[in-house]
Amino acid sequence: MSQFAINLIFVGGSFALYIAIAIWARAGSTKEFYVAGGGVNPVMNGMATAADWMSAASFISMAGLIAAGGYANSTYLMGWTGGYVLLAMLLAPYLRKFGKFTVPEFIGDRFYSKNARFVAVACLIIASVTYVIGQMTGAGVAFSRFLEVESDTGLIIAGVVVFLYAVMGGMKGITYTQVAQYVVLIIAYTIPAVFISLQLTGNFLPPLGLFSDHVESGMPLLQKLDMIVRDLGFVDYTADVSNKLNMVLFTLSLMIGTAGLPHVIIRFFTVPKVSDARWSAGWALVFIALLYLTAPAVASMARLNLLTTIYPAGETADAIEYAQRPDWIKNWEQTGLIMFEDKNNDGRIQLYNDKSDSFKQVAQERGWNGNELTVNNDILVLANPEIANLPGWVIGLIAAGGLAAALSTAAGLLLAxxxxxxxxxxxxxxxxxxxxxxxxxxxxxxxxxxxxVATWLGMNPPGFAAQVVALAFGIAAASIFPALMMGIFSKRVNNKGAIAGMLAGLLSTVIYIFLFLGWFFIPGTNTFENVQANWLFGISPLSFGAIGAVINFIVAFAVSSATEAPPAHIQNLVESVRYPKGAGAATGH
Amino acid sequence: MTEHDRNAAAYWSANLRLIVGSLIVWALVSYGGGILLRPLLSGISVGGTDLGFWFAQQGSILTFIALIFFYAWRMNKLDKEFDLHEE
Structure with missing residues (x-):
């Protein structure tokens, strides 16, 4: 059977499963759907939250970015998990007690203002649309590979499928569908990782394999990897980062952005009790961590496998001949996401860091005339099983997993x-x-x-899937999270303060992003080139959300203290949100 | 201030203390161990690299899970102690 047929079977089979579950689960009443709270236990809700939350960015893109950036990109790992701590302690239980369906509803009620609700809607839409662009980019990559088409065609197919899925399955896409998607996604992610970890280190647990010895060379895996990348002019995989301010702010943006994303917060409205909202955040993180603890192992092992494929006789010997290249390179070349250009006409594939000045001399001595293989980071996880020569069904499985991740999150966002x-x-x-x-x-x-809009912008995305998604987090971090937190922890912040704060946070962050990445993400319209030298205090556009959040807090407190205190009934509302006693099931309006 | 108000205020400040304590640990493992203090921890080697790298890619995630479960357990107990839990 051809690989194409196997892919079709896995992807088609998993889709059939989701639809079957959606139809089966739909048999319940509509009331059951709205007050899903009634029966959903916290573990199940945690699993569904994990599926909703882990998107193309987590599944497809993140390990590729870590593979390319090494230690420096650990920010994604800490940032996208640490936010759950904030959710569990600062937001989820109180919003569950408040008991409404949407996030703008809470903001509108707490700040007794239609305008506040209006601003919250605007923040929600801007953050969610940016997030969907990231999903589309990722889904497009997955479709282009498994249907063997150009990446733009893959993107359009993804757009059509997401639309059908969200309109048709979205409303029915209840907890059980997401539980199934989680299972597909996590199996698809971990099985190849276990195989590869066994091959390379003999340890079947990838998070332990990462810190074990490389079987072939007998030295620790990470040291082996450091050595190879150094020999090719790259920065050490485990090298420390000099711009720590940016690393801290980026991690912080991702964390508070996680806690500010509406489609995640909504999930905590569906559990029966306030105490369950606390447990549920913990279970969600357990299920998320299964992927996030595996991802760094996938990243380092994929990078190692890629480089040893290109340099079969060792990185100091000759590279592989283009004519002898493995099938996976041929397959991915069709998508345009791997490109080869024989710059020194020797018929071999030289992959190295041609931007390093100190390495120029070595490259010259070896007769190299520039890096010849361009590999898009986003393909690494999907190509991983092929690079490691795993059987065809594993490749089909990972295609199904990547699509499950992208589609479940895209559908959830579209619903939001x-x-x-x-x-x-x-x-x-x-x-x-x-x-x-x-x-x-x-x-x-x-x-x-x-x-x-998302499909059109996805054709010329302002970055890799995970980076685009990171922008969405910055926006949510700067606008929604501070408003929610002040609404719960302060009785003094009033309507004027909240609105001014949200607008200041949102605008400062969005403008800073647009200055470097193009106005409204339209390519070529950026005011400054997006390089560290141009950034304010070395803060990248991806990291600015944390600054935007601080601006939001300061403006909100300043304006509130200059104006009147909120009326007594609002102060009582804040008071009641703080104590679990007397919470009913979530209601609309 | 009624007895009920005093009880509620005590509950809330106990909650705030617990949150502050938990967030200190949260910041120590990620921003501390994983990022800022990494150079200080470079002497402690873990499987081919140093402890800071382990915190950044494994340790902080594991700590986050423990923190949330600890907080949920403590708070659900406090709810009952202060008689503010749901029926």
């Missing part, structure tokens, strides 16, 4: 966007008398618009 538009914006302020049918239509139209 459409509910913000139809429930908070139209029903909540513009036209409160809208019929149920009209509300549904508005939801679908906003979903369609969001996906068209």
């Amino acid at each position: 966007i459409s509910s913000a538009v139809s429930h908070d914006l139209i029903k909540g302020s513009i036209n409160p008398d809208i019929s149920e049918k009209g509300e549904l239509l508005a939801a679908r139209i906003s979903m369609a618009v969001a996906i068209v």
Whole structure:
């Protein structure tokens, strides 16, 4: 059987499973859907949250970025897990006690202002659309490979599938579908990792394999990798980072962004009790950690396998001949995500760091005329089983897993966007008398618009999937998280303060991002070149969310203390949110 | 201030103390061990690299899980002690 057929079977089979579960789970009443709380136990909710949360960025892109950046990109690992600590302690239990369906609803009620709700909707939409772009980029890569088409074609196919999935399955995409998606995703991620860890280190647990000895050379895996990359002019894999300020701020942006993302927060409204919201955050992180503890092992091992494939006789000997290249390079060349250019016409593939000045001399001595193989980071996880010569079914499995990750998150985000538009914006302020049918239509139209915008921008993404997603976190960090936290922990912050704070945080972050990455992410419109020399105090656009959050807090407190205190009933509301006693099930409106 | 208010205030400040304590640990393992203090920990080697690298790629995640479960356990107990739990 051809690999193409195997891929189709795995991807098709997993899709059939989700649809079957969606139909089976739908048999319950609509009330069950809205108050999913009733029966969902915290462990199950944790698993569903993990599927909702782990997207193409986590599955497809993150390990590739760590492989390329080594220690420096550990920020993704800490940032995307540490946010759950903040969620569990600073937001989830209190928002569960408050007991409404959407995040803008809480902000509108707590700050007794339609305008505050309106601003929250705008923040939510900007963050979510940016996030969807990242998902589309990732799903496009996966589709282009397994359907063997150009990456742009893959992206358009992904757009169509996500749309159908969100419109059709989205409403039904209840907890059990996401549980199934989690299972597919985690199996797909860990099985190849276990195989590869066994091959390279003899240890079947990848997180331990990462710190074990490399079987072939007998030296620790990470030292072996450091040695190879150094010999090719790259920075050591485990090398420390000089710009620590940026690393800290980037990690912080990802953490508070995680806690500020509406589609994650909403999940904690579905558990029966406040105490369950606390447990649920813990279980979500356990399930997420299964992937996140494996990812750094996948990253280092994939980098090692890639380099030993290109330099079969050792990195100081000749590189592989282009004519002899393995099948996986041929396959990925079709997608345009791997490119080879024989710059010195010797028929061999030289992969090295041609940007390093100190390495220029060595390259010259070896007769190299520039790096000849360009590998897109986003393909690394998907190509990993092929690079390690694993059997065909593992390759099919990873395609299914990557798509499960991208599609479940994209669908969840589209639902968050459409509910913000139809429930908070139209029903909540513009036209409160809208019929149920009209509300549904508005939801679908906003979903369609969001996906068209995301697909179009996904063709020229402002970065790799994980980086685009990181921008979305910066925006959520600067706007939504501070407003929610002040709403719970301060009785003094009033409507004017909250609105001014959210706007200041959002605008400062978005403008800083657009200055370097292009206005509205349109390529070529950036004001400054995106290099460290141009950044303010060496803070990258990806890291600015943390600064935006600080600006938000300062502006909100300053404006609030200059204006009147919130009315007594609002102070009582804050008081009641703090104590679990008397929480009912979540309600709408 | 009624008895009930005093009880609620005590509960809230106990919660805040617990949060501050947990967040200190949270910051120590990630921003401390994983990033800022890495040069200081470079003497302690872990499987071909140093302790800071391990904290950045494994240790902080494991600590986060422990922290959330600890917090949930403590708070759910406090809810009952102060009689503010849900029925």
